[in-house]
Amino acid sequence: MLDRLNHVDRESAEAALTYFQAQLYRDFVGKFHSLQRNTSPTAMTIEDVPEEVARKFIGRDDRFLIQIHPKVDIWEKQGAAQFVRDLRSVDPEVTGSPIITYEATMLMERAYLQGTAYAFILVAGLSLLMIRRVRETLLALLPLTLGVLWTIGLMHVFGIRFNLANIWGLPLIIGTSAEFGLNVMLRYMEGRAHRGPLVARSTVMAVALNGLVMMVGFGCLMVASHQGIWSLGLLLTIGSGCNLLASLVVLPVVLTLLTRQPAVPTVDHVRTISAG
Numbered sequence: 001m002l003d004r005l006n007h008v009d010r011e012s013a014e015a016a017l018t019y020f021q022a023q024l025y026r027d028f029v030g031k032f033h034s035l036q037r038n039t040s041p042t043a044m045t046i047e048d049v050p051e052e053v054a055r056k057f058i059g060r061d062d063r064f065l066i067q068i069h070p071k072v073d074i075w076e077k078q079g080a081a082q083f084v085r086d087l088r089s090v091d092p093e094v095t096g097s098p099i100i101t102y103e104a105t106m107l108m109e110r111a112y113l114q115g116t117a118y119a120f121i122l123v124a125g126l127s128l129l130m131i132r133r134v135r136e137t138l139l140a141l142l143p144l145t146l147g148v149l150w151t152i153g154l155m156h157v158f159g160i161r162f163n164l165a166n167i168w169g170l171p172l173i174i175g176t177s178a179e180f181g182l183n184v185m186l187r188y189m190e191g192r193a194h195r196g197p198l199v200a201r202s203t204v205m206a207v208a209l210n211g212l213v214m215m216v217g218f219g220c221l222m223v224a225s226h227q228g229i230w231s232l233g234l235l236l237t238i239g240s241g242c243n244l245l246a247s248l249v250v251l252p253v254v255l256t257l258l259t260r261q262p263a264v265p266t267v268d269h270v271r272t273i274s275a276g
Contacts, residue, residue, distance in 0.1 A: 067096075074098050077105070105164065112167045119171040120144075123178040136185055139258075143181035143251050144174065147243030154238050165228025169235045176214060177243035180207050184251050198259065199252050211244035 005013055046054065057065045068087065072079035080102045087094045123144070128137045151173065160166070187203040190196065218240060221233025 070098065074101075080105070108164060109162070109167060112170070115168070116170040116174065119174040123174055127178070127182055130182070131185065131189070136189060139251065139254065140181045140185035141178075142254065143184075143243055143246035144178050146246040146250060147177060147239060148173065150242040150246070151235070151239040154242070155235065158234065158238070160231050160235055163228060163231070165226075166232040166235045169232050169239065173236060173239035173243065177211075177240055177247075180211060180243050180247035181251055183207050184247050188255055192259070198255060204248060207247060208244065211240060211247075215240045215244075 046058070049058075059065070070079070070083040072082055074080040074083050080098065084099055084102045087099070124137065124141055127140050128134070131137045131140060148170070155161070183203060184199055184207060187200055188198060191198060191200065215237050218233055218236035221236070222230050224230050224233070
């Protein structure tokens, strides 16, 4: 810049620099006065707050809204429970989106657990009406009970947790898988009444085909990219597989053990007892 100033006309350069200096001075004075005003600001009152902001943070009874942001993850059940518990220790009537979400989640989980119990009771009642024998009804429900317990155990193996997307899978598993053990039990009673096989091969194939088709249908949910739908599909597939395995493997073994007749003592054995 100095080199160009040395090669220009002095009068034109002085005029341009004088104009630039005046502009720079006015800008500096304006910012300096703004700084002076900000160093001694006037107190802000409620009247100075825009109406849109005041309506969101000031109630009709002139009480202020206090917003508290959590340091824990409220999307997890434990974090939400801790956050709500800490808030209610200060104000039992606290409200807000985290409180509403937490209470709605707890109510839904409670409802689904009750629905699971109601589904089991309903299935047990319908099975009793069809079989009309308490012992055989309990045997028909044995695979269902084992299948649900195995499913809950395998959830820990596959890292599946109950959430709002898959918790309603338990009533669905109970409703759809109850027929496995029921069909095997009805076929066993029919065979025992007519001196037929313990469990006919056709019954085993039919129950197996029904269970595999059901697992394939539920497994189609696992192609979804949504984690909740994916976990629901995996849970239903595992539950159907466990109930099918218990119905075709465990129940026939139990029926075989229960129907096994005690050995009739031989003649030599009777003579030995009499001689003794």
